Amino acid sequence: MQQVEVYDTTLRDGTQGEGISLSVEDKLRITRILDDMGVAYIEGGWPGSNPKDAAYFQAVQDLDLQHAKIAAFGMTCRVGSQPDNDDNIKALLDARTPVVTVVGKTSILHVEEVIRTTPQENLRLIGDSVAYLKSQGKEVIYDAEHFFDGYKLDDEYAITTVKVALERGADMVVLCDTNGGAMYWEVESFFRRVKEQLLDVRLGIHAHNDGELGVANSIAAVRAGAIHIQGTFNGYGERCGNANLVSIIPDLELKLGVQCLPDGQLRKLTHASRTIAEIANQTPLNSQPFVGKSAFAHKGGIHVAAMRRCEESYQHMDPTLVGNETRYLVSDLSGRGNILSLAEAFNLDTGDEVARQVLDQIKAMEHEGYAFEGAEASVAMMLRRCQPDYVAPFNLIDYMVLVERRQGRGMVTEATVKLDVNGQEFYTVADGNGPVHALDNALRKALIPVYPDLADFHLADYKVRIIDEARATAATTRVLIDTRNGHRRWSTVGASTNIIEASWRALQDSIEYGLLN
Ligand SMILES: [Zn+2]
Incomplete structure (x- = not known):
């Protein structure tokens, strides 16, 4: 089986993405996740650029890593300087990593206009930096910045920079599409040409996503002989991000038969992607290929009916291979199959007739402003309530909510609830910091003596959405509630x-569902 090395730069290039900031502890947690998955290299940061990265390289020495080698990233030595007295190179060595990655200029435009030196001096910077780091016992990866643009401008000079890095000892040469604008056929053909001109060169790819081809360009490079792929988890990175390893890895393993991770590790992909999103304080993208919540979610009635007959009919692969799952969504586009699949997922024994009844009810309610996608527990409750022997754990008789603002007293909110619980009447009053909170408190006060488990239910999320905005304050309001009980979560x-009535309905379903399960 063909193999490639995965080189993750979430901790360095990924943190250059807008809104992404990782503490040293965050970086160590991500390092453990990547190592556990079997990623070959983890680029920890740029030790010369900030004290946080230097602290990471100190702390990472204490981790007992099983698979990954840690790499420190930096530039070649500066114009006019020698590597043995250059601050950048010194910081790279001080990071005490087995691997160093140095980036150098490939494009004649950058040599002349950005670092403003001669083509010869740039070749010296590359060669001397690589040779010096090799002499210090490092594995050296050479990143050829702006390779594809540089090659178009002056192919001979671009190739010469790579040749110098190789001759002076670089273990791997990575062709970078630094501004992310290359097309995948250019990447493939340039890789082939470099391999023809420099026999035995070990090549890698570092792509960005500005043309939304970060993944495609990385795969094109592998097809043309790259054996090392650099990218980030979830595609985090500057501007439009880096090539997304979370897509590249399953594409290569499952579609091209190229091994990226040790056997059996691919199944950890979804969990790793979501945990890293959590650590980076980013909302996981539902539509993210392979690992997103919606990546294998089926809504159209015809699709779901087909899926019930044949799992392969509307899925390009088995989601469990990457640790994800098939989901069936319920909406006014649904057919009976969606309801039956959902009933199975909730272990409810539902006949065709009940499914049809619930479906009609859903269609009518969606017309009123409900949306049941992502609120599977409300659908489960509709199914339960249709069962002939169903007895509700409680029934509402009345509620009243009072919101007051009086001189000198500030806001006061109070709710009163009258419930029938197994034939007994309960009447409770509670206050709260808002009407929904007060209502929730009054409901709990009545129910906890009968159902003590309710004390462990927590409101995890409360979302409000205005449906027909044009009707302004008369518009329909939709409320979505997420409730948590230990590890379990339902919506x-x-x-x-x-808005109070909308919240009450979501709250009632949430508590009733929780008590029944
Ligand atoms: Zn980059």
């Missing part, structure tokens, strides 16, 4: 022109 929905 319910309510809709009404009155």
Whole structure:
């Protein structure tokens, strides 16, 4: 089986993405996740650029890594300087990593206009820096910056820079599409040409996503002989991001038969992607290929009906291979199959007739402003309530919510709830910091003596959405509630022109569902 090395730069290039900031502890946690998956190289940062990266390289020495080699990143020595007295190179050595990655100029434009030196001096910077780092016992990866643009401008000079790095001892040469604008056929053909001109060269790719081809360009490079891919988890990175390893890895393993991770590790991909998103304080993208919540979610009735007959009919692969799962969504586009699949997922024994009944109800309710996608527990409750022997754990008789603002008293919110619980009447009053909070408190006060488990339910998320905005304050409001009990989490929905009533409906479903499960 063909193999490639995965080189992750989430901790360095990834943190250059807007809104992404990682503490030293965050970086160590991500390092453990990547190492556990079997990533070959982890680029920890740029030790010369900031004290946080230097602290990471100190702390990472204490981790007992099983698979990954840690790399420090930096530039070749500066114009006019020698590597043995250059601050950048010194910082690279001080990081005490087995691997160093140095980036150098390939494009004649950057040599003349950006670092403003001669083509010969640039070749000296590359050669001397690589040779010096090799003499210090390092594995040296040479990143050829702006390779594709440089090659178009002056192919002979671009090739010469790479040749110098190789001759002076670089273990790997990485062709970089630094501004992310290359097309995948250019990448493939340039890789082939470099391999023809420099026999035995070990080549890697570092792509960015500015033309939304970061993944495609990385795969094109592998097809043309690259054996090392640099990228970030979830595609984090400057501007439009780096090539996304979370897509490249399964594409290569499952579509091209190229091994990237040790056997059995691909199944950790979804969990790793979501955990890293969590650590980076980014909302995971539902539509993210392979690992997103919606990546294998089916909504169209015809699709779901086909999926029930044949799992391969509307999925390009088995989601469990990457640790993800098939989901069936319920909406007014659904057919009976969606409801039946959902009933199975909730272990409910539902006949065709009930499924049809619930489907009609859903279609009518979606017309009123409900949306049941992402509120599977509300659909499960509709199914339960259709069962002939169903007894609700509680029934609402009345509620009243009072919101007051009086001189000198500030805001006061109070809710009163009257419930029927197994034939007994409960009447409770509670306050809260808002009407929904007060209602929730009053409901709990009535129910906890009968159902003590309720004390462990926590409101994890509360979302409000205005549906028909044009109707302004008379518009329908949709409320989505996420409830958590230990590791379990479920979502319910309510809709009404009155936000309190919409919240009550979502709250009632949430508590009723929790108590029954
Ligand atoms: Zn980059």
